[in-house]
Amino acid sequence: MMRAIDATRLYFDRAADHMDLSANIRELLLTAKREVSVQIAVELDDGQISTHIGYRVQHDDARGPMKGGLRFHPEVDLGEVRSLAQLMTWKTALVDLPFGGAKGGVAVDPSKLSPREMERITRKFVDGIHDVIGPDVDIPAPDMGTNSEVMAWIQNQYQKYHGFNPGCVTGKPVELFGIPGREEATGRGVGILAFKMMGRLGRKPQQTRVALQGFGNVGSHAAKFLHEAEFKIVAVSDVSGGYYRPEGLDIPAVLQYSREHRGLKGFKQAERISNEKLLELDVELLIPAALGGVITAHNAPRIKAPMIIEAANQPVWPDADVLFHEQGKLVLPDILANAGGVVVSYFEWVQNRQHYSWGINRVRQELDRVLADSFERVWSMAQERNVSLRTASYMLGIGRVGRATMLGGAT
Numbered sequence: 001m002m003r004a005i006d007a008t009r010l011y012f013d014r015a016a017d018h019m020d021l022s023a024n025i026r027e028l029l030l031t032a033k034r035e036v037s038v039q040i041a042v043e044l045d046d047g048q049i050s051t052h053i054g055y056r057v058q059h060d061d062a063r064g065p066m067k068g069g070l071r072f073h074p075e076v077d078l079g080e081v082r083s084l085a086q087l088m089t090w091k092t093a094l095v096d097l098p099f100g101g102a103k104g105g106v107a108v109d110p111s112k113l114s115p116r117e118m119e120r121i122t123r124k125f126v127d128g129i130h131d132v133i134g135p136d137v138d139i140p141a142p143d144m145g146t147n148s149e150v151m152a153w154i155q156n157q158y159q160k161y162h163g164f165n166p167g168c169v170t171g172k173p174v175e176l177f178g179i180p181g182r183e184e185a186t187g188r189g190v191g192i193l194a195f196k197m198m199g200r201l202g203r204k205p206q207q208t209r210v211a212l213q214g215f216g217n218v219g220s221h222a223a224k225f226l227h228e229a230e231f232k233i234v235a236v237s238d239v240s241g242g243y244y245r246p247e248g249l250d251i252p253a254v255l256q257y258s259r260e261h262r263g264l265k266g267f268k269q270a271e272r273i274s275n276e277k278l279l280e281l282d283v284e285l286l287i288p289a290a291l292g293g294v295i296t297a298h299n300a301p302r303i304k305a306p307m308i309i310e311a312a313n314q315p316v317w318p319d320a321d322v323l324f325h326e327q328g329k330l331v332l333p334d335i336l337a338n339a340g341g342v343v344v345s346y347f348e349w350v351q352n353r354q355h356y357s358w359g360i361n362r363v364r365q366e367l368d369r370v371l372a373d374s375f376e377r378v379w380s381m382a383q384e385r386n387v388s389l390r391t392a393s394y395m396l397g398i399g400r401v402g403r404a405t406m407l408g409g410a411t
């Protein structure tokens, strides 16, 4: 089984080969600035002591303070966090934000924790890393298993050490220095980019059937915006499995159901299928918006969709990616497809630094502009250099980081 970090390395090398980067420069760009692991010992509600490890990998700061989410998931390990931190570096550079890349993670299962236990774990983690994060150093944000409440605890705990400074974390509740539109941002970005891609291909959304895996924050918002753009969503899924309706799902009804029932379990107006089967459906557009590593050489030959948008981080493994490229399938890579989140995180950070609030219209307008520009750049680069959208995205991101590193004096 390939590891996440090896997958990122392969994608990096593929782009670096097209850029003629030397082995020394590759080593320099790939080596993390700093990696920390801290003990997180907390008392559970039943009085037991529970000990975890919290990771923060700060990959690169050549272009600005490091930026990236914090993940709570049972399978988190240092390798995965390293890989995700690197992706953040290429992502922020690709969409041209003045940030570097970082990522954090704690190997816990949030579904087995009470809110108070989550809070204790979060605060303990901040106790361990507060002196290596901050608005000019490294700014955490939500990721899988964390949300705006967790960000509020981070802010609160951080300020106990360093005083008021809401720019130390993004994705906060709107009532607590957050920005309107941050929660929807990643899903909205997926919608914007899907629409752009169809435009480039001369294809109508109404004639584009979509299968969407994952109905968390990213998946559910993507469903909403794709539906508004008149895509025909035929399947959605969450941990309870897949829900398929070949004629198209009633997305407003699905959204309402999932809000009321905290998930899709028990949704009746669709055929039940497995998460694996959803990936193999006869659709034009497949959007994995849940876990990484769900599409590998193992199931790739059965995947029918000619277009894939990686709303999750690292859903497509390189062995599958090679096959898709040979088959002429189009894959819009994670570092562009899900960049909407970090773009609006940047607006939130700017808002916090200026103490001047942004309205939702301004957020949406500027997000649309940033993503549309980046999409056009990636598309042109892919055509000019005859490379995949992924390789073009990496080349753009790596090129910017490389130039900043050399201009700043690397050694």
Ligand code: GLU
Residues within 6 Å of the ligand: 067, 068, 069, 070, 139, 140, 141, 142, 143, 144, 170, 171, 313, 338, 339, 341, 342, 343, 345
């Ligand atoms: N966790 C998100 C990502 O993978 C957002 C990061 C951020 O907003 O800093 O891009």
